[in-house]
Amino acid sequence: MLDVALLHQYPGFTLDVAFTAPGTGVTALFGPSGCGKSTILAAVAGLLRPAAGRVALHDDVMLDTTSGIAVAPERRRCGVVFQDSRLFPHLSVEANLRYGLRRAPHGVSGPTFAEVVGLLGLEALLGRRPLGLSGGERQRVALGRALLARPRLLLMDEPLAALDAARRVEVLPFLARLRDAAGLPVLYVTHALEEVDALADHLVLLEAGQVLAAGTVEALAARADLPALARRRDAGALLGCTVLAQEATRGLTRLGFPGGELLVPRRPGLAVGEQLRVRLRARDVAVALEAPRGISMHNIMACRIEEIVPAGEAEVLLRLQVGPTPLLSRVTRDSVGRLGLAPGLEVFALVKSIAFDHAAVA
Numbered sequence: 592m593l594d595v596a597l598l599h600q601y602p603g604f605t606l607d608v609a610f611t612a613p614g615t616g617v618t619a620l621f622g623p624s625g626c627g628k629s630t631i632l633a634a635v636a637g638l639l640r641p642a643a644g645r646v647a648l649h650d651d652v653m654l655d656t657t658s659g660i661a662v663a664p665e666r667r668r669c670g671v672v673f674q675d676s677r678l679f680p681h682l683s684v685e686a687n688l689r690y691g692l693r694r695a696p697h698g699v700s701g702p703t704f705a706e707v708v709g710l711l712g713l714e715a716l717l718g719r720r721p722l723g724l725s726g727g728e729r730q731r732v733a734l735g736r737a738l739l740a741r742p743r744l745l746l747m748d749e750p751l752a753a754l755d756a757a758r759r760v761e762v763l764p765f766l767a768r769l770r771d772a773a774g775l776p777v778l779y780v781t782h783a784l785e786e787v788d789a790l791a792d793h794l795v796l797l798e799a800g801q802v803l804a805a806g807t808v809e810a811l812a813a814r815a816d817l818p819a820l821a822r823r824r825d826a827g828a829l830l831g832c833t834v835l836a837q838e839a840t841r842g843l844t845r846l847g848f849p850g851g852e853l854l855v856p857r858r859p860g861l862a863v864g865e866q867l868r869v870r871l872r873a874r875d876v877a878v879a880l881e882a883p884r885g886i887s888m889h890n891i892m893a894c895r896i897e898e899i900v901p902a903g904e905a906e907v908l909l910r911l912q913v914g915p916t917p918l919l920s921r922v923t924r925d926s927v928g929r930l931g932l933a934p935g936l937e938v939f940a941l942v943k944s945i946a947f948d949h950a951a952v953a
């Protein structure tokens with residue numbers, strides 16, 4: 592468990608946050624530019640001394656301003672990966688990685704050089720210099736160097752933000768492998784929802800130096816009352832799905848989630864039984880009072896309206912419940928009036944299969 596409580600001020604900005612992150616997995620710090628994400632990371636790493644605060648990992652206190660504890664950054668054992676890889680340009684990839692290994696404390700077990708090279712696919716790069724590498728390759732080396740120092744906590748400050756979309760897609764699977772293999776808690780700063788979907792278990796939602804909400808990614812994605820998430824065009828519930836069947840002749844993949852099933856365009860790479868996460872965007876979900884017939888939509892799910900939350904001038908968000916799973920639907924206020932939508936009403940949620948082209952593999 593990582594406990595963080597921080598109070599710090601800059602001219603015109605106050606950071607006042609408290610949150611807990613689980614002892615393993617990725618906790619994303621998510622919020623708009625200037626909300627304090629990097630300041631939190633710097634304070635946890637020990638690169639910034641906050642006016643007041645406490646940081647403790649598994650009850651091991653790194654910072655406690657009330658009792659005058661402030662462990663030096665190099666003794667906190669936090670691996671930090673920034674947007675720009677910050678590799679040593681005059682050293683080969685191998686020498687950069689071995690620099691990380693030399694920083695590992697004596698007597699601490701952790702992944703070996705060969706394991707990290709294998710995990711991050713760095714074999715072919717070892718003899719090269721950072722300047723000759725692509726941005727994505729440089730970030731993989733930076734991840735490797737951080738991991739070889741055998742940290743107890745990984746801090747990543749928008750590690751993909753400097754990369755173009757193609758490079759981001761290339762590096763994401765390595766980050767997921769690292770998350771699964773390293774068994775360390777990771778604090779991951781981002782303002783990209785697709786990175787949250789692909790990597791994060793927990794989310795700390797920040798705005799103007801404060802925590803708006805914290806919890807599992809699935810729980811927060813399904814809330815209609817958090818404008819910072821719910822007002823986004825890509826807002827929607829995040830469903831933990833299992834591949835039930837590949838319907839090759841229909842060109843579809845059948846997914847199951849607690850309380851329902853979905854048909855999505857076929858993804859041949861997925862094996863039956865495999866788990867994946869699917870973001871079902873609120874704007875792709877319509878509702879009907881009766882189960883429609885003679886309609887092209889594949890996904891028609893019986894559900895109940897739990898909550899109706901205004902979302903701008905002309906629209907609302909409906910929080911729907913399909914068995915134990917919440918969904919969001921964005922409809923016009925006009926539809927609410929026309930159909931007499933109200934909390935407690937049983938309706939049908941309609942989703943086109945092709946709404947799922949952005950499914951992210953967990």
Ligand SMILES: Nc1ncnc2c1ncn2[C@@H]1O[C@H](COP(=O)(O)OP(=O)(O)OP(=O)(O)O)[C@@H](O)[C@H]1O
Pocket residue numbers: 601602604622623624625626627628629630631782
């Ligand atoms: N050294 C500093 N001196 C003065 N103000 C600072 C300093 N560092 C950060 N700030 C201010 O503190 C606020 C939070 O900055 P921070 O970099 O933590 O935000 P962020 O959420 O990481 O933003 P971004 O997503 O743009 O990186 C901003 O208003 C910023 O201008």
